[in-house]
C-alpha cells in the first residue's frame with residue numbers, strides 16, 4: 665500500500681473536506697447504474713467499500729438521498745462547496761460506506777475488481793475483460809475481518 669501506515673486519506677477538489685480511513689477496503693467496484701452515471705458525469709462511480717466507523721472526516725459534508733427501485737434508500741455525500749462526490753451509503757447496509765475512488769489522495773494501489781449494473785451502461789462502453797462483470801447488483805462481499 666502507498667501510505668506509510670495502513671490506511672488512506674482523501675479530500676474534495678477544493679480541499680474544504682478531508683478524511684482519513686483506517687484499514688483496507690473489503691471490495692473495490694465500478695458501478696454503471698443510471699444513478700451513478702448522473703453522479704459521475706457520464707462514467708461509472710468507482711467505489712472502495714469500508715466500514716463507516718473506519719472513516720474520520722474533517723470539514724462539512726452535505727448529503728442527499730433517494731429511494732432506489734430495490735426499496736432501499738441511497739444516500740450520497742459530497743462537499744457543499746465544490747460538489748465533489750465523497751461517499752455513498754445504502755439503507756440495506758448502513759454500516760458501510762462506498763468511498764469514491766477519485767477523492768482518495770494519490771498514490772494508492774486500489775483498483776476495481778468488478779463492474780456492476782452493466783445492463784444500465786451506455787452502448788459505447790468498453791469494459792475491461794479482466795473485471796468480474798454483473799448485469800445488476802451482485803451479493804455484497806462480506807467484510808474481510
Ligand SMILES: [Zn+2]
Nearest residue numbers: 676678743746
Ligand atoms: Zn470541496
Ligand SMILES: [Zn+2]
Nearest residue numbers: 695696697700
Ligand atoms: Zn450505482
